[in-house]
Amino acid sequence: MPESAPRRPLLPLIGQVGGGRSRATCRFRCGDACFHDAPNTSGNAYFGDIFTAVLSRRNALRAGAVGAGASALGLGSLGPALAEPENGGRNPRLRFKSVAPNSEDKVTVPEGYDHNVVVRWGDAVLPDAPEFDFEDQTAAAQEKQFGYNCDYVDFIQLDDDRGLLWVNHEYTNEKLMFAGYTDGTDVEVEQILVSMAAHGGSVVEIERIGGTGGWRLATGERRFNRRITATTRMELTGPAAGHELLRTGQDPTGTEVFGMLNNCAGGKTPWGTILTCEENFNQYFVGGEGVAEEDKPALKRYGIKVEGDTRKGNRRFDRAEERFDLSKHPHEANRFGYVVEVDPTDPGSTPRKRTMLGRIKHEGATTRVTSDGRVAVYMGDDERFDYMYKFVTAGKYRKGSRRHNMTLLDSGTLYVARLTGNSPPEEIDGSGRLPSDGEFDGTGEWIPLCSATESFVDGFTVAEVLIHTRLAADAAGATKMDRPEDIEPSPVTGKVYAALTNNSAREPGQADEPNPRGPNKFGHILEIVEDRNDAGAETFTWNVPIVCGDPEDESTYFAGFDKSKVAHISAPDNVTFDDRGNLWIATDGQPGSLGTNDQLCAVPVEGRFRGELRTFATVPVGAETCGPFITEDNLTVFMAPQHPGEDGTVENPQSTWPDHRGYPRPSVVSIWHTRGKKVGR
Template sequence: MPDPLPMPGHSGGARDAMTCLYRCGNACAHPIPNTSDNPYFGDIVNAAMSRRGVIRAGALVLGLGGATVPATAATASPAAPSTGAGELTFKPIPPNTLDTFIVPNGYDSAVVIRWGDPIIPGAPAFDPDRQTAQRQVRQFGFNNDFLGVVPLSRDRALLVANHEYTNEELMFPGFTTLEAMTVGQIEVAMAAHGMSVVELERVAGTGQWRQAKSGRLKYNRRFTMLATPFRLDGPVAGTPLVRTAADPRGVSVTGTLNNCAGGVTPWGTVLSGEENFNQYFVGGDAVPAADKARLSRYGITTTTRYPSPSRRWERAQERFDLAKHPHEANRFGWIVEVDPLSPDEPPRKHTAMGRFKHEGANVIVAKDGRVAAYMGDDERFEYLYKFVSDKKYRPGDRRHNLTLLESGTLYVARLTGDSPAAEIDGTGKLPSDGAFDGTGTWIKLVAGDRSFVPGMTAVEVLTFARLAGDAVKATKMDRPEDVQPSLRTGRIYAALTNNTNRGVGTNAGPDEANPRRENRHGQILEIVEAGGDHTGESFTWSLPIVCGDPADPNTYFAGYDKTAVSPISCPDNVAFDSAGNLWIATDGNALDSNDGLFATPIEGPARGHLRQFLTVPPGAETCGPFITSDDRSVFVAVQHPGEITGATMDKPASTWPDGDYAKPAVVVTWRLDGGPIGS
């Protein structure tokens, strides 16, 4: 198997060129969309490999697990009780490059569902030589990313999975080029995007789960780019910026696109973030001049007809040609809400939460009963956002709670360091006060139909939130991905994956929150809202973990003894078990090992004692970690295994999970003695 190529694209770490091509359209090979002159901190300072395994974290209640906040008491409190033993006791596994899953001794794992498995009653078994869109819309989609698990009972649950993008080389036998694809193959790829809802059942009272084979399976659904209607709500719905020839009212969008991470709400719905939607459109060179700057800010090519690469979806559906339908792109880049318990209800896109390249959204109920959602915009030098609802959460009133994300206030973050600028030298060396930390402000962008950004209407602020962030001088971050509050402490944790362009050429240089030049390994950001108020506008922040090889003096693990810490690179998703331990999934490991899942306490004397729990196969990304509320099961999405330049379905770089060719899949891991995961 060839060694991975140096990362020229998406992650800036060690992700293979094939990932860069398909996930984000070689974003890192194109000009950085954020060309604003926002100041950076330097300017504003002082003013065991025996078993296969898999995993991820989230924490629900309702007897199984899944919601970002408990459905009955969805407020964060330092006194929130732990239902798990708490102390992490597993022996960390070593880094490796094996074509399998590795989990600690005493654990086991099993594939729950894989690409192509039938999920709609009557769907045919998967046959790589007989793929059609009509078959794929009834089968589990490709490249599963975020996972949410919503309980039906103690032994039944609904798995909700995002399908972010497709790798055509790894999907079609005999594949040659994107340009040579047939319209039928394009439609298969469109059908493989989107989301799936799949009913699960527990296996014999253990921590293992499998696809339910009995019952009506009335909840199973597929959401695809081919024909699934999504309803727009909030201030942008019905406005000219989202009207098209096919939807002159501007209220209904076909499909959801490039869905990355997400979250489970206190009321049992699932949020999904639309991320790298820009790469699917052509014809940006022919849009009205007034639209070009807006499209470019979101990474859409406006100087030539075809981006490089081009999926050529306009051959299957004309709406992807912006020369003919210039507003179609404005209908993607939103937070989607799916109600898995109501299979007849259309999913929605919440325009009040802003449009950017959403990694996901995670909700917590604030002290006054309103809900706050935290979000990252996953691209180099982009921003952190917070949405606060107008209405208050009502326990047990699901119909009311389904309206909470339709109106509210959108904020963007500005962070300030507290160390002298000269002490932030770009190496990652700690400043003299012993910590990368400081204060921050949530800058109000829009509230309801009122804009707080000069020269932009409320509708423009929400539709072009990146431009609004530019205007108010938000802080440019190193790829802010998953952002999630801890229900135990109320603190918020963000994965800043990497940014090899930090400090290069005319790009923004290192600052206290992004302290390393040419950052390959990323860091974890911790935010503490002032007074514990998630609706407030001020906070303090710190970097408890600066990732990389612990032997590197310019890494940091909350002050813990680094000789006992596992190496970690490119944090992507974060989540929590019921004891409050932080679990971190990686994407693009730049330390010559497969990606994996890690865990660390974030309180007490073991804070920063990070250890590796599992690894996924070569070329794969560790996605979705979701830990059930009883801590007995951890679900993980293994996305794009074998995604290595030169690999094809006919000549795979990985044969996981079935020994023939690589397939994205969801896996559940459990402890053999029935105890809590990790503890």
């Protein structure tokens, strides 16, 4: 067996459910979504795959994309052109030795690399933050300290040795935060307030460790540091702002909301602001059984309970703030599920929920500049059988004009994806077996849902499209996908990559070419090439370069690369790229699907090493791999091990990482090569 692809040990699959997440993760992150029917009950076909003669069009589009590649615009280093790959040309190859699969309670990195903890739950963010006291937590203290859990990570360089780290705080696990925690009405209100304060996001100033790729919390003045929580004042903007469906007794204008919830992934705009995305907001609300009957279908489509005891198993934020009880404030839930724009360089600025980007369980919002200077935003809706979206601004990006650019996300066109396979339907049987043409591929289109002034969906106004986006996408005939999470364009090629995490609920007869396995326990990666390689295009071709799982499983596929030379991977979640265009993939669910800790993998997606996947790092017991982010100089990988020891309790911890003092603390780490090389070299 090659050294680059160590095989996994056989480990017991304890406490795992659904697509591989732990039982506690399902409970605290998404409100046990996998234990309920999928909210999408639309009649949309599982394959918009009427077998047509699309091969000539597909090939023509690909030829056009190749010709346009050198001149197409992309995000890259937030400049106007796609980045040029260096030290690898058309055949970039990863040079590190794969980390062996394991179940150890630590972060492991390849030989020749080192890592450190940059910031952990409870560390001081604001200057007057008290020292973290696990035994005596208060909401007042937590509002000034680094929040719980850490998903999306971004970095803004200030100079050679200082920068700003943005981190999402997706959700809390009170069983690991408070000794003796019990669900229900006997939870102390102060504990609920601590949890609310531990949600949101943090901006922390960090500094380089010597001349290395390692980073730590900055000392001295930290004027940019900021905490955003579930109670921070925010502004609703865009065409839906002020609509009656967003008005409440607290906010009769429908333009002001407090807090953001369950922020998962995100992105960065060309003008340097952070886009942080609300995902599983549904689990925070009770009282759905008491809303008007005509409002229940829309709530149910977003996974909000509208019958039975809606308080059972809920976080009970309503006991701290009445607005989380829909029987008393029926529109409050409509004010969550958005992309929130935050200016990390202005700690006094008001975060803005951009309604023009739609209301879904947003997994991410990554950007690319179109050929005519507008900005495209790619988004996934992380639910079984839900959709992929794109938004394209009406106005053009102006470099250096912050005031103008901060208006761009309030006007444009919102799209949803429809994909068509080019193989006969009978060749897609749910087994993962390749069709006769040797590839899962086809064509697609971005279906317009609305502009800022016009709805393109019959029966929906513009505001209704943006508030009930899932229902509008159902009506438009979008393609049901296997939990679309991060969707990100390569800064080198402009191709777009989507992580489809898994879908154990997809039956064999529901498999289609873009989702070729049923059930899909391990997930897959989708590659999209837009017409003329232009982010503003409404048509594209697509293929599935990686069908995840154990390489020894015949249903897996690694772009045709020799599977005896690749590492295993399951549950792809977030993605990023290095400066040569290699795809880096964070996983969420490997303990339950492959029996090993989650990991950060990397794989070339161009050239003769396309598909040679290797494991760069693994995270501690029970943790999910989050982030990741690679700095522009390619000297550092930031990775966020979220929810270590998730299935444990304070009394019976399953992880004590990173401090090994009796309880775990979700943290962000930096990883670098000890000889100063770029990561992956």
